[in-house]
Amino acid sequence: MVRIALDPTPFHHDYGLLEFPDVTARLGYEYMQLTPHHDFSPFFRHPKADDDLVVKFKKRAQDAGVLIPALLPVQRISSPEETQRIAAVRNMKRVIELAVQLEVDTINTEFSGRPERSEDSEDAFYRSMEELLPVLEREGVKFNIDPHPDDFVENGMEAWRVIRGLNSTQVGFVYVAPHSFHMGDQASEIIPAVGDRLGAVYLSDSFNHHKSHGLRYISNPPGNAVRVHQHLKIGDGDVNFTELFGLLKKTGYLDREDALLVSNVFAEDETADEVSRYQLAKIREFIEAA
Incomplete structure (x- = not known):
């Protein structure tokens, strides 16, 4: 049964x-x-949770009947600045410890390098993973990566090649629907290529910034190195969710016991309750239709 988080x-x-x-x-x-x-694991900084907070959080989750299938930390493990990279590896090791304490077997994250220094960032990524992989393998924690807009690798297929180059089944791919157009709008290539290394799918919508001859968004001066995308509720953008869920069904992802679909709408905090319920219903509809 697919898990919806x-x-x-x-x-x-x-x-x-x-x-x-x-x-x-x-x-x-x-x-x-x-x-x-x-209070737990802030962006780019050392985690702030201690054993006492972990115990309290774990109990609150148990009391609420809620399971935690994955943690999502963001650390600069691909930073071309060595001081940042070393700190990120240290921080990520602590995140792995927290995952083990919470009995969570999956970490979903980002590359967190720099596009203007792609070669240096890729090198930094592999050096960081040389340190992290033994820890992940020892603890039995899966590590899935999202090629985020404004990262050293944004294209989905190229990101998969970078992950594949680690030669470790401990590391997989996160397909983030609102990043579709930065990944190359190529779900039909990415999802089959990744296969059983697809670790999670995030579900929210976004507009295709390539439409209207590239003028859907205008920044001044033209040519700014900006990355624009949204995390809208399903149906408010250009992502083809019928195609996406069809691919997830065809490749067997929706039939996997460990399949994880995450609702991650960020654009409508003022109606977060309604949007969250809408997302859950909509995701179930797409699963049923697929």
């Missing part, structure tokens, strides 16, 4: 960390992916 980011400003499981359950979700939060 909530990304609680829209609720960060209204609820504390320990309240997230209750919020998740109230909205009808059985699963929650824990994303960067200042």
Whole structure:
């Protein structure tokens, strides 16, 4: 049975960390992916959770009947700046410890390098993974990566090649639907190529910034090195979800016991409750239709 998880980011400003499981359950979700939060594992910094907080969070999740299938930390493991890279590896090792304490067997993350220094960033990534892979393998934690817009690798197929180059089944791919157009709008190539190394799929919508002859978004001066995308609710953008779910069904992903679909709408915090319920219903519709 495919797992549908909530990304609680829209609720960060209204609820504390320990309240997230209750919020998740109230909205009808059985699963929650824990994303960067200042009390647990903030962006690019050392995790702030201690053993006591982990125990409290774990109990709150159990009491709410909510399971945590994955953690999502973001650390600069591909930074071409060596000081940042070393810190990121140290921080990620602590995240792995937290995952083990929470009995979470999956970490979903990003490359977090720099596009203007792609070769240096790729080299940094492989050096970081030389340190992290033995830890991940020892602890039995899967490590899946999203080629995020403004990273050293954005194209989906090229990102898969970078991951494949590690030669380790411990590392997989995160397909993020709202990043479709930065990944090359090539779901029909990426998803079959990744195969059983697809570790998670994030579901929200985005406009295709290539439309209208590249003028869908205008920044001044023209030619700025900007990356624009949205995390809208399903149906509000240009992502072809019928195609996406068809591919997930055809490749067997929707039939896997470990399949993870994450609702991650960030654009409508003021209606987060309604949008979260809508997303859950819509995702179930697409699963059924596929």
